Amino acid sequence: MRSQRCLVIFDNVETILQHNDKSKSSYIEGYEAYGEIFRQIGEIRHQSCLVITSRDQPPEIRLLEGASLPVRAFQLSGLQKTEAQQLLQLKGNFQGSKEEWNRLVEGYAANPLALKIIATTIQKLFDGSISDFLKQETLVIGNIRNLISQQFERLSESEKTVIYWLAIYRDSASFAELRSDIFPPISPQNLIEVLESLEQRSLIEKSKLTLIAKHRAQFSLQPMVMEYVTEKLVAQVCQEILAGLEANADQKNLLFKTHALLRATAQDYVRETQVRFILKPILERLLLDRLLIEVSEKFTIENLLTQCLNKLRGISSLKTGYAGGNILNLLCQLQSTLTNYDFSNLTIWQAYLQDVNLHNVNFESSDLSQCVFAETFGMVFAGIAFSPDGTLLAIGDAEGELRLWEVATGKLVVNFAGHLGWVWSVAFSPDGQILSSASEDETVRLWSVDTGECLNIFQGHSNSVWSVAFSPEGDILAGSSLDQTVRIWDRHTGVCLKVLPVMTHAMRSAIAFGNFTEYYAIASGSQNGTIQIWDAQTGESLKILNPDRPYQGTNITNVTGITTAQKDVLKALGAFEI
Structure with a gap:
């Protein structure tokens, strides 16, 4: 490489890399010598060129690269929409409106490989009709699922935690929101490393600041990644509920405890999508699984959730996390009556109860942090x-x-x-x-x-x-x-x-x-x-x-996590305190 000008290419270097739980990349055992090769080529003066392609950045590249240095790193973004359209048309003829073309390209983040794969599917199964394909409301199929799965399985537990949260948000989220919601909490340093690692692998997207509107940086998932991760989340949560919230040997934490499936404090449109894509699919899958394993008719989903709830009573929030709130939100989606339910001595975070009748429900000594209740009309000063x-x-x-x-x-x-x-x-x-x-x-x-x-x-x-x-x-x-x-x-x-x-x-x-x-x-x-x-x-x-009061007889004695004003509203709607 010193005596002759050479071009050396290492493709798919991520296959020899691995990540620990702190999102630090290292080499799989037996491949450590590659790191020394990359370091020496980056440090020693020569006249050749080394090109590396990888979904993960080797640690040596991260240390040596710079905008004005011999070692440089370029993050490949998606194609322009016109370029993406031209790429697909090389595979055949496609029919679709401008809006449908845009939805297709944006759904796959203009990724050339993903578009080439899905183009074949659209041609074979839908005769080139983009409209018919989009009506199926799914992006993750076949080889695309395999590609995302390969990347997902390489993630550390901390990285998966962040990915799951971003899938739950259904929208962009700030660093502060992630810090606030992630449970058990992780340090700012760890979260920074996780976000950097995920962005480098193009698994998350970061909104760019503009001179006009200098908003906080927001992080989000590409649509196809969000769909894949949501499916994983739903499947895993169902398994955990059917297992009675008992972790198996391979699980460090249960997703049902570490993640709020619905963010009660989110905007209405976000909460509605969380219900549509997370809560309802979980209930539908639980019903299907219950039928497949031939569980007794008496053993309904409501009974199953209630049994899980009873296991959480009186246990520290450090061990139960979001589980109580998740169960309550699922019960609400079942549209089952919660009259006379006992939710006492529980940690119930992020429960959305604004449209729920809670007649004679007992919340005594429960932690209701970040729950949303029905509101009375504010005292309107009619001046x-x-x-x-x-x-x-x-x-x-x-x-x-x-x-x-x-x-x-x-x-x-x-x-x-x-x-x-x-x-x-x-x-x-x-x-x-x-x-x-x-x-x-x-x-x-x-x-x-x-x-x-x-x-x-x-x-x-x-x-x-x-x-x-x-x-x-x-x-x-x-x-x-x-x-x-x-x-x-x-x-x-x-x-x-x-x-x-x-x-x-x-x-x-x-x-x-x-x-x-x-x-x-x-x-x-x-x-x-x-x-x-x-x-x-x-x-x-x-x-x-005397209008009906939806929380008539609800016991909120010693409830924590809500303000005095919220307590007053609950009392005005029928709740009481001993």
Whole structure:
């Protein structure tokens, strides 16, 4: 190589490399001499050229390569879309729209070898119709599966952990998200090494920063790799559930414990894809496996999951991980009733319970970190209202200010001055000439929309007035207060006509009038989840509406992992604490 100019090529060098659990590459026993060859060729001055192709980078190359050094490394990316299309057409004629061509090329990350393999399949089985092939909704078949399998089986346990998480995300994820979710936790140094190793082998993709939007780096899987890894995940989890969450001799950790199959805190579209591609396939496969092994009819999937759940009770989260949350999410997908279920003394992470009825469910002493529950409507501070004709907007604020704006121009029309505390509610009279406001200063005021003049001050409440409303004719005004009363006034004279007692514990409330043939009705909706209806003229209580509360009887005593605000919401929906 010194005396004559030579070109030496080593192809598929990854076949003599292996990885330890720290994602460090080394040579398979008996092939260590290749490392010395690469080192000497990279360090010694000569006039020849060595070309190495490999899915893994030999350790010597990593140390010696550099943009301005004799040893250089180039990561091969996929073809351009037009190039990929030309490559496929060398295999024959293909029919497809521009969108279908793009989906096909992007699905295989424009990998030339993968495209050549799948081109043969499309030609033989689908007569060149890309549309018919894409309708099968699968990318990983035949030799492509073998190619990905070869790479996957060479991964260390840490690398497989990250790959499985990226398959679960179904979308790009940041370094911080991976650090937060991976269980048991791994060090930042280890995660950096794993991500570098996976990127070098083109198993993951990293989004590029731009000058316009400098977002955090995001990592994701190529579509065909994601499909393969998801299939592996589903198959492995099913085996673990059927084995009763008992690890065999070859398993260090169970995927069912180390990975959340559904991320409750993810965006809706991500969570829906996790249900579609992970949770539902697991349940379908469990049902099939149960039939194949001729399990008793009584031994349903629900029984199987419940038995697994009971094995986790009272055990440290360090040993159970995500298993409890995974079981609960699977039970929810079975659409089985969870009434009277016992989830006490469990670690339940990442359970999505927003659309689930949990009547009389026991969560006592459970860790509910990162779980998502149903939400009550937030306490809407109704200090905002449009005029009847929609041209004006009235807004009250925490400083006691009340302003009137012109909607079309955004121009401030009137600044009403007088309230001494937060303006909680505002309402226009039916003719749009009068504006009423309710305030923390215990008063209701009437204002002229034209002049901004305060026309009247209605007093009598002994606490903040939370809501105000006009009758349909505009001659009656009602105010609801934290003093647990609704007062009804004659708008013209200011005389208090009625004082209606709101039921006990009905703190903040909103009111509205209804116009019936025989009488005016007034309804008060309160913080305790009830609605009370009266005859506005006689003051007679007509009806109390109590909507069903989805968590009625749910025990959340000593639950951890949720905030005080979340506990308050659960209680408002029927849960209780001892």
